[in-house]
Amino acid sequence: MPQLFSAFHSFLRRRRGLLPGVALLLSSLLAGCDLIEFSPNETRTPEAYHDLTRKSLERLQQQPKPLGGDTVRFVFIGDSQRFYEEAEAFTQSVNQLPGVSFVAIAGDISDFGLIREMRWVHDRLKHLNVPYLTVIGNHDLVANGREAYQQVYGPLNYSFEYGSTRFVFVDTNGREYGFNGRVPNVPWVQQALANPGPGIRRQVVMSHVPPHDADFDPQLVAPYVQALSSAPRVAFELNGHKHDFSVGQPYENGLTFINSYSFEKRQYLVLTLWGEKEFKLDTVQY
């Protein structure tokens, strides 16, 4: 053993440039890799895990629409937090479905608000044949999660148009902000839902916490529900947080709320929309 070490040592001595060279090579190899982490709460992310919402929307607009007319079909699920095994099975199941344009995930992508969790989820969902789109959940806001989500996915409030439908995704996790009266951003919601163009047959809102939940800012329940019910052609609101399916009209205005299964339930909804407010719900087990 000592002979081995001294041989190794004399080898090192003869090649003085070797050690710094190897160190440089190693550090450049490791710089782009997950292993190097300054803090679990850091918000640094490689380009492949950055700006995913914009990338998904670009992919969505480029792909041919699978169903004709004003019909649009997408998969709806929520709360992928710490259900990695289920995320793999979910991906395989969705990839066998015909006519689906995208997957909508109603928040709580991560459990601890850590950026590495968001990368773990994307590592599984990136194998979907269609793009997936997310809205932020309360768990995604823990620690540095807000910034981590913005780095990995993008804006907390955003909207897009696809398949004769305008989708409005909004941060409603008021309790995470200490019920500061600004989340959800009701003026933004009003503006996002205003004046749909002639090609827009319906509007769909998605947020994590539904307004009829204790984690929704109580002072904003009435203005938020009012904003949705007074906007033109809002078909329904999609939510997560409760980890189970429900559909109902909890307010007198007749606005429909649909809550998603969580990943752990090993079930998801397939939503097919046509006309102004017509829709069909199918449950798929995986």
Add this chain to the structure above:
Amino acid sequence: MSRAFLLPLLLLVPLLPAAAQSDSATAAPAPLPAALALAAAEPAPAEPAAVAPTGLTAQPWYRPHHLLLQTAAGQGLITAGVGYTTLRGRVDLDVLAGYVPSKYSITPMGIFTAKAGYSPWTLHLGQSRWQVRPFTVGALVSHTASRGLNDSRDGKYEPGYYWWSSRTRVGGFVGGKVSRVIGHNRYGHPRTLGAYYELGTNDLYLSSIFTNLGALGVHEILTLGFGVKYDL
């Protein structure tokens, strides 16, 4: 009965100097406590030779044994610390303060870490000044201070809604170190400058893998860090 536990002390008798043994022989039958009293009266052994393993010399508690400079491993972009070596150089106890700038956070983070590492073997490379600690296993606890960090337990929810703290992490690691003797310190012990690595994980990553065995790979939960350690 109460004296029974003293019996193993008989093993100490052969260690007594010859004079002490003959004294106790003349005072026969010498009771055991007398022999022990003699042993206690013996002068303390001479001050340790320069070959004594690092960490055995009595040093003022406030004088750390080494300085550290480190990056990554979840303890900061740039991290500095001090530490103590004990148990014949096998155990290092370190405290570190790390910094992560706001470029990688909402507001800058200060990460304060206490860690203990156990290195059972130190190999000397032939006759050279190089030493290798091929294996270290350790544990750490850290606290993150950052104004913008959203607390998980500050009363926004009912107690227990989030079971973990967003600021305190507990972790474990394995590692290794290569060092070189560069002179001697004030006690005559060899002074080394060494480079080490740490491959570790934390409680939240472990909790993620334990609920997803087979679905989340071990390589996905690992963190790596590097540092240098300089003996004072």
